[in-house]
Amino acid sequence: MVSVRRAEGAELRVGRGERKGPMQPLHYESPGTVTRGHGRRILQHLNHIGYWNQWNLCWVGFSTGDDRFVGIFSSHGSLWHRRGLVRVEITEDDDRGHRLRFPLKQGRRLYGLLLSTKAESGIDAKDSRCLLNRRKLQLSDLALAKVRHWELNPPLDDRKPNLIHQQDLDTFRARLALDPAIGQAFDAYLGQEQTGYCGQLGVALARNDADGMRACVQPILDSARKMLADIADGGYERLIIFDGRGMKRLAYDLDVLWALNLIGEQSYRAIRTAFLAVGGYMFSDPDYCNYGDFWPNAEPDE
Numbered sequence: 001m002v003s004v005r006r007a008e009g010a011e012l013r014v015g016r017g018e019r020k021g022p023m024q025p026l027h028y029e030s031p032g033t034v035t036r037g038h039g040r041r042i043l044q045h046l047n048h049i050g051y052w053n054q055w056n057l058c059w060v061g062f063s064t065g066d067d068r069f070v071g072i073f074s075s076h077g078s079l080w081h082r083r084g085l086v087r088v089e090i091t092e093d094d095d096r097g098h099r100l101r102f103p104l105k106q107g108r109r110l111y112g113l114l115l116s117t118k119a120e121s122g123i124d125a126k127d128s129r130c131l132l133n134r135r136k137l138q139l140s141d142l143a144l145a146k147v148r149h150w151e152l153n154p155p156l157d158d159r160k161p162n163l164i165h166q167q168d169l170d171t172f173r174a175r176l177a178l179d180p181a182i183g184q185a186f187d188a189y190l191g192q193e194q195t196g197y198c199g200q201l202g203v204a205l206a207r208n209d210a211d212g213m214r215a216c217v218q219p220i221l222d223s224a225r226k227m228l229a230d231i232a233d234g235g236y237e238r239l240i241i242f243d244g245r246g247m248k249r250l251a252y253d254l255d256v257l258w259a260l261n262l263i264g265e266q267s268y269r270a271i272r273t274a275f276l277a278v279g280g281y282m283f284s285d286p287d288y289c290n291y292g293d294f295w296p297n298a299e300p301d302e
Helices: 131-140 166-170 172-177 180-191 201-206 210-214 217-238 241-259 265-282
Strands: 002-004 011-014 040-049 059-063 068-074 085-093 097-101 111-117
Touching: 011 040, 068 131, 111 131, 166 172, 166 241, 172 180, 172 201, 180 201, 201 210, 201 241, 217 241, 217 265, 241 265
Parallel strands: none
Antiparallel strands: 002 097, 011 059, 040 085, 059 068, 068 111, 085 097
């Protein structure tokens, strides 16, 4: 439990996770039609997934009318005894001020306390990380000793699919033709306004459109380059579960493009580098995520 004495004009702000931008004001949770009582009351819960979203949203700052700023942030990797949501509870007490309650019984996590001024904290910074996030980043970055041993450019694979069966790829259009509704769904998808890369390769495959398939290379390459830039900017702190979800879709599309000889070696290597860094090293690093703790009571055969 961490207590911060309430001062006149105090306001609470929550950070924008790993991203740049101003901290957001926290408001009272609505009690509905129930009259809010006195004494101690919950202001907010900061929901936070124990492993995948290790550092996002798990910090909050308090600023006061006399320009003082107090911040609490989660620093780096943790040892969790069981999977579950971390609900950092923020309460306001009439006698003791603002209070933060952490679920320490569920595991071990390191937190930092930051004392600053409102101006120095960067609470309203729009184009950079606030001071809390910068301090968090200093403690959450990738270990250089590990990164130096990463092998991100191994020999090229043969021009064959690795993630799907060759037969599935060979019979894709014929299988789609068995159900006209699938083709109609592809046509409807093409008619929608798409932003960024949204898996257009499937449509091009269905139409046997080689030019359309080649056009998918550049947006996948752009996504990979952005992923690497995010890693360089934030290390583990930037890696979240949504990166893994996006990579899965891109990896299948890259596999098809490589097997069909529709992507050059240089582009393939560049995209594969990002996938190896994130999937081959970061997500598989037990300092980031210990998968065995997800199923602590697994059966022997599992």
